[in-house]
Amino acid sequence: MGRIICCGLGPGDPDLMSVRADRAVRAAGHVAYFRKKGRPGQARRIVEGMLAADVCEYPMEYPVTTEIAFDHPDYIRLLAGFYDEWAERLARLARAVDVVVLCEGDPYFYGSFMHLHTRLQGRVEIEVIAGIPGMAGCWNAVGRPIALGDDVTTVLMGTLAEDELEQRMRNSDALVVMKTGRNLAKVRRALASAGRLADAWLVERGTMPGERVARLVDVDAAECPYFAIVLVHGQGRSEATE
Incomplete structure (x- = not known):
């Protein structure tokens, strides 16, 4: 079985990534990251030029960001379904390979990955690499x-x-x-x-x-x-x- 490695990338400057995070990113064969539709994604921007040429990428595109108020029932429903879907996809993928999930800042400090972390408990091995908070x-x-x-x-x-x-x-x-x-x-x-x-x-x-x-x-x-x-x-x- 593989693992899901949530990699804290720090505040934005690639030079402020930890040695451990740098090593995980450069060795990754499969990477996933959050982004808004139509945007490259901040986490992906941070690691530009660091990924292997044959890496498989999985952009996780939010179904909604600022179009609906964050406390509106539709917003909550859409985001819950989004996290459910990606938790399932990542769990299936991690049965065979390691998947590195890119996360700005520190994953445990208001990180979006925590919504997946909760859903993945007991289903797959998870490793979290600390990052400098924004x-x-x-x-x-x-x-x-x-x-x-x-x-x-x-x-x-x-x-x-x-x-x-x-x-x-x-x-x-x-x-x-x-x-x-x-x-x-x-x-x-x-x-x-x-x-x-x-x-x-x-x-x-x-x-x-x-x-x-x-x-x-x-x-x-x-x-x-x-x-x-x-x-x-x-x-x-x-x-x-x-």
């Missing part, structure tokens, strides 16, 4: 420590309700806001209400081609790319200055 690549792009000393760091989803975003922004030192995209205006309002907007940074396409780092107050756009994170750095004291 947020780590983003705060390194800013060039400042995200947290010091006893700072509390909170990771939020921009899809949360505005009042919940504001509450959690008030009650933490350092902030990471993922899934900004079309939620950028809402995130900005919540930060302003929480008194944190002046300290916020927007990092678009962190570590990738086209990276942009800017203070959020200087950004006029109401939306940003899918691969974008808002950061508010903690103000804790470092041991060296205490």
Whole structure:
């Protein structure tokens, strides 16, 4: 029997992949990866030029992304069917060969593969290769420590309700806001209400081609790319200055 190897690729720059991930990708005979219809896929872009010439590729195309609200029953139904189908296809394939599933960031940190991971339990051997989370690549792009000393760091989803975003922004030192995209205006309002907007940074396409780092107050756009994170750095004291 083969295995399913979920390979964490890191934040986007191929140079930030682990040695173990690099080795798995270059040795792969079968690779699967998520992508939006009509797009090459970010995970596939990261490994461009690394795959064997005779590799078999299995692009897993989402049936829906932003066309329907993520909490709409149709969205939930379509995605559930998509994950069911691909879990079955990968399980069948892995009866004979190893399959490397490419995953941006770290698979265990909001990774799409986890929807397959749950469905594949007990059916096939699974190996997960850790990757640098995208947020780590983003705060390194800013060039400042995200947290010091006893700072509390909170990771939020921009899809949360505005009042919940504001509450959690008030009650933490350092902030990471993922899934900004079309939620950028809402995130900005919540930060302003929480008194944190002046300290916020927007990092678009962190570590990738086209990276942009800017203070959020200087950004006029109401939306940003899918691969974008808002950061508010903690103000804790470092041991060296205490």
